[in-house]
Amino acid sequence: MEKTDELVGVAEGVTVVPVGTPSVRRIRPWPLAAALVIALGAVAVLALVGTQGLNRPAVQAWRTVCLAITVQALPFLLLGTALSGAINAFVPADLFTRVLPKRPALAVPVAGAAGAVLPGCECASVPVAHSLIRRGVTPAAAFAFLLSAPAINPVVLTATAVAFPGDPAMVAARLLASLATAAVMGWLWLWLGKEKWLRPVLRHRHSGHRHGRSRLHEFRLGFQHDFLHAGGFLVLGAMAAATFNVAVPRSVLDAFSGSPWLSVLFLAGLAVLLAVCSEADAFVAASLSGFSPVARLAFMVVGPMVDLKLIALQAGTFGRAFAWRFSTATTLVAVAASVLIGGALL
Amino acid sequence: MKRPVQTLLLTLTGIGLLHAALFTDTYLRYVKAGLRPLLITSGVVLLLLGLAAAAARSGPEHAAADDDQEHSHEHGHDHSGAPRIAWLLFLPAISLLFYAPPALGAYTAARSNAKPVGVQKGFAPLPATSPLPLTLTDFTKRVQQDPGRAIRTRLVQLTGFVSPAENGDGWYLTRIIFTCCAADSQTVKIRVYGTEAPPANTWLAVTGTWHPRGTLGTKTAQAALDARDAHPVAQPVNAYTDDLPLTPS
Numbered sequence: 078m079e080k081t082d083e084l085v086g087v088a089e090g091v092t093v094v095p096v097g098t099p100s101v102r103r104i105r106p107w108p109l110a111a112a113l114v115i116a117l118g119a120v121a122v123l124a125l126v127g128t129q130g131l132n133r134p135a136v137q138a139w140r141t142v143c144l145a146i147t148v149q150a151l152p153f154l155l156l157g158t159a160l161s162g163a164i165n166a167f168v169p170a171d172l173f174t175r176v177l178p179k180r181p182a183l184a185v186p187v188a189g190a191a192g193a194v195l196p197g198c199e200c201a202s203v204p205v206a207h208s209l210i211r212r213g214v215t216p217a218a219a220f221a222f223l224l225s226a227p228a229i230n231p232v233v234l235t236a237t238a239v240a241f242p243g244d245p246a247m248v249a250a251r252l253l254a255s256l257a258t259a260a261v262m263g264w265l266w267l268w269l270g271k272e273k274w275l276r277p278v279l280r281h282r283h284s285g286h287r288h289g290r291s292r293l294h295e296f297r298l299g300f301q302h303d304f305l306h307a308g309g310f311l312v313l314g315a316m317a318a319a320t321f322n323v324a325v326p327r328s329v330l331d332a333f334s335g336s337p338w339l340s341v342l343f344l345a346g347l348a349v350l351l352a353v354c355s356e357a358d359a360f361v362a363a364s365l366s367g368f369s370p371v372a373r374l375a376f377m378v379v380g381p382m383v384d385l386k387l388i389a390l391q392a393g394t395f396g397r398a399f400a401w402r403f404s405t406a407t408t409l410v411a412v413a414a415s416v417l418i419g420g421a422l423l
Numbered sequence: 424m425k426r427p428v429q430t431l432l433l434t435l436t437g438i439g440l441l442h443a444a445l446f447t448d449t450y451l452r453y454v455k456a457g458l459r460p461l462l463i464t465s466g467v468v469l470l471l472l473g474l475a476a477a478a479a480r481s482g483p484e485h486a487a488a489d490d491d492q493e494h495s496h497e498h499g500h501d502h503s504g505a506p507r508i509a510w511l512l513f514l515p516a517i518s519l520l521f522y523a524p525p526a527l528g529a530y531t532a533a534r535s536n537a538k539p540v541g542v543q544k545g546f547a548p549l550p551a552t553s554p555l556p557l558t559l560t561d562f563t564k565r566v567q568q569d570p571g572r573a574i575r576t577r578l579v580q581l582t583g584f585v586s587p588a589e590n591g592d593g594w595y596l597t598r599i600i601f602t603c604c605a606a607d608s609q610t611v612k613i614r615v616y617g618t619e620a621p622p623a624n625t626w627l628a629v630t631g632t633w634h635p636r637g638t639l640g641t642k643t644a645q646a647a648l649d650a651r652d653a654h655p656v657a658q659p660v661n662a663y664t665d666d667l668p669l670t671p672s
Binding site for chain 1: 424429432433436440443450452453454458461462464465468469472475476479506507508509510511512514515518519523524525526527528529530531604605606607
């Protein structure tokens with residue numbers, strides 16, 4: 078129990094406690110562990126390819142791809158975090174509870190669909206969902222929103238359309254499969270979910286406008302925090318993706334692309350591991366041209382809902398007991414939805 | 424992450440983006456040209472955000488508010504600081520400013536599959552120019568798809584960079600193409616025979632004729648060239664295209 082409390086403390090507290098405070102240094106949140114693993118991996122790659130260091134062709138290619146993913150995604154990320162900052166600061170706090178239907182079973186699909194008009198990176202949707210729960214929104218609806226918001230917002234759908242030119246069915250399939258997954262997960266929570274999996278919120282948190290503060294000031298702080306937070310995860314994701322991109326020969330991919338069933342599971346797993354931001358994952362999916370459309374759809378449906386950085390964020394915000402159950406169930410539902418809807422549309 | 428570091432990080436990232444997209448053409452090594460306005464906008468926004476953070480810190484009224492937040496972690500305001508993961512953002516910012524990696528080259532080309540060439544139905548007659556400048560994609564199409572076999576006796580000029588061939592003699596004249604960013608790169612290669620392999624990544628204009636192997640105009644024909652002459656050219660500003668050089672070289 079004590080341990081979990083600490084974890085929540087880290088997820089919320091690490092954002093405020095100045096770096097270097099001994100009491101915090103002791104406890105490492107998951108993202109940092111992941112960063113450490115990646116850094117070690119990079120060092121291992123460096124050691125393997127030789128002592129020439131940063132100018133070896135492999136390392137140069139890795140740096141180029143890593144920088145390319147980051148630079149490409151930065152404008153999208155900035156747009157998403159600016160909007161979420163603006164919504165946080167300028168949208169009335171009780172709006173969401175007034176708009177949602179009173180019955181939870183109805184609130185779930187409405188909240189899922191509401192994800193479409195609240196664009197944001199998946200990293201930003203976790204704190205938003207958390208604050209929705211704190212404002213009295215039923216958790217099931219908040220989770221539906223958490224899952225759908227990064228997957229079906231206009232920025233992501235536009236990026237998907239750009240990545241798959243002349244293939245509007247892919248955009249439609251992504252929209253439908255993501256919505257279906259979000260709604261099913263919300264209803265699943267109503268049916269099977271237990272409040273005790275959720276960490277009781279120990280600290281008093283505000284997100285949104287507070288009295289006595291300039292809204293512009295709130296907006297700037299929210300924007301800045303969300304951008305830096307998501308940007309860090311973006312770089313982490315870019316590193317992982319670049320490592321994969323440069324180190325894994327294409328023939329390995331081809332081995333999986335042959336079998337339709339394995340390829341769907343393989344790309345779903347890849348989406349979890351790569352942790353590409355939802356604004357950029359359509360382009361990664363488009364480049365996996367050896368795979369079937371259904372497998373690539375599964376990549377794009379699973380990616381924004383479950384990946385390493387999201388599991389870490391959710392464990393910190395909602396508790397570990399919740400995070401692993403929720404992520405496992407979401408992956409299964411998302412794969413099923415991709416196969417069903419992708420099979421029908423693509 | 425402390426506030427001054429955040430300010431520095433925002434400003435540095437903004438300057439990095441502006442440096443890459445506005446003052447130089449570095450961004451073309453990583454992303455498509457169409458992203459330039461977005462990158463410049465992002466750079467300006469980040470720079471403004473950094474300056475606003477700096478101004479808010481030095482201003483008497485807001486400095487108090489900021490300090491209040493920094494010390495108020497008992498209340499745990501969401502937005503008072505940035506998590507340590509944000510330190511990673513220093514890497515791309517510094518990389519863009521001081522140590523920008525080059526465009527993808529022979530290493531990537533040697534390890535990637537060849538891009539499937541699109542199917543073209545009708546072929547216009549070739550211009551009479553000799554040597555005839557062609558893109559690598561067009562040359563491949565002419566060799567493998569043109570039933571009129573117009574390419575058979577023609578002297579053509581192709582431009583690309585050198586990547587080594589894994590087996591046998593000859594080397595590859597190569598272009599790397601992407602649709603969005605360097606992460607989704609694909610490779611077009613033409614095998615070149617008849618000259619010593621120049622160092623990898625050298626940009627060359629190669630003049631020559633089709634290397635007869637396979638049946639011309641069908642899939643069995645190899646996209647290959649018997650080189651008569653090869654001379655170095657400057658690397659195009661946007662290397663990730665398969666375009667003809669604007670000036671005859």
